Amino acid sequence: MTESDFNEADTAELVGEFRTVTQNLRREVGRIVVGQDQVVEHLLITLLVGGHCLVTGMPGTAKTLLVRTLADALGLKFDRIQFTPDLMPTDITGTDIIEDDANGKRSWRFIPGPIFTNVLLADEINRTPPKTQAALLEAMQEYSATVRGSRHDIERPFFVLATQNPLELEGTYPLPEAQLDRFLFNVLLDYLPLEDELTVVRRFTSEHLPEPVKPCTNAQQILAFQQLTRQVPVSQQVGRYAVELVRATRPEDPAATSAIKQYGKFGASVRAALFITMAAKARALMAGRYHVTTDDIDALASPVLRHRMMLNYFAEADGVSVDEVLRDLVDQRAAA
Structure with a gap:
């Protein structure tokens, strides 16, 4: 489907469908997963721009339940890989086996x-x-996997949601920067507030458990929504704002804040500018708008940038986090 396949009437109809479907998805997932509305929004944005998402949170914060519920609501095929120290690459991609046919001939x-x-x-x-x-990495970037020199394509839509535990926990390996950069978002999944936690306990310890989620869409419609997202116009002003925001994460950039110059080791690459612009398009559509504003950019700055910035040892010594530095950056640019 290309841009020319949509006329004005088709686009208006698709925008309406887009908002209706995303609202239904959020409602269905919210029946099972309590108190994580913003996380659900970020996961939907990731899917709708064809990206991948990294979720960082402590064990027991419903990461697995969240993605399984979302997959059911999307009407898509779901699979899970439990990463362990002895997991092999072929456990992820698959492998070739030798088998005999009816005539005893062997083949791969x-x-x-x-x-x-x-x-x-x-x-x-x-x-x-x-x-x-x-x-x-290859699957996330190329939508394919290579096994024994043969390339095998992965059907779209393809959405990787990777969870990780905080690095302070024992037995963890930091993700390489090249792989971190492939994730559109790094979403933080924290413990629930008291009232939400009480709701979870009541809901899942009662006699009547919640009904299973109902599919709200399908693969073909999601692909159409991804194409629609790419068509959302971005003004020169908003596009420049996004690029300048990303550039300001680099300590050597003239627009960098004093906090970034003091605590930053390196900033985000141009891929961050691409991702934050695409994500802002999806956020605008979810709000029923066919245009992007600087508020969309600001709202998505932390999940897009927090895993693309690295702070120096001065930040560690002073107890300064990436999110604090990013909040300061967004606040200063919004006030300018």
Whole structure:
């Protein structure tokens, strides 16, 4: 489907469908997953721009339940990989086996791994060494996997949601910068507020458990929504704002804040500007708008940039976090 395939009436109809479907998805997922509305919004944005998402949170914060519920509501195929220290790359991509046919002739047959799905949960990705983590990289970037020199395409839509535990926990391996940069968002999943936690306990310990979620869409409609998202116009002013925001994360940039110059080691690449612009388009559509504003850019700055910036040892010594530095940057640019 190309841009010319949409006329004005089709676009208006699709925008209406887009908002209705995303509202239904949020409602269905919210029946099962309590108190994570913003996280659900970020996951939907990631899917609608064809990206991948990294979720950082402590064990027991419903990361697995969240992505499984979302996959069911999307009506897509779902698979899960539990990353462990002994996981091999072929456990992810699949492998070739030798089999005999009816005549006794031997031949190779490819057995697809769990990566050949629509929604893939890479659970606790930082529990496995970098060599195995890297097996995801080709699939995330190229929508394919190479096994024994043969390339196998992955059907779209393809959405990787990787969860990781905080690096302070034992037995974790930091993700390589090249792989971190492939994730559109790094979403923080925190413990719930008291009232939400009470709701979870009441809801899942009662006699009547919540009804299973109902599919609100399908793969074909999601692909159409992804194409629609790419068509949302971005004014020169908003586009410049997004690029300048990303450039200001680099300590050597003249627009960098004093905090970034003091605490920043390196900033975000041009990929961050691409991702934040695309994500802002999806956010605008979810709000019923066919144009992007600087508020969309500001709202998505932290999840897009927090895993693309690295702070120096002065920040560690002073107890300064990436999110604090980013909030200061966004506040200063909004006030300018």
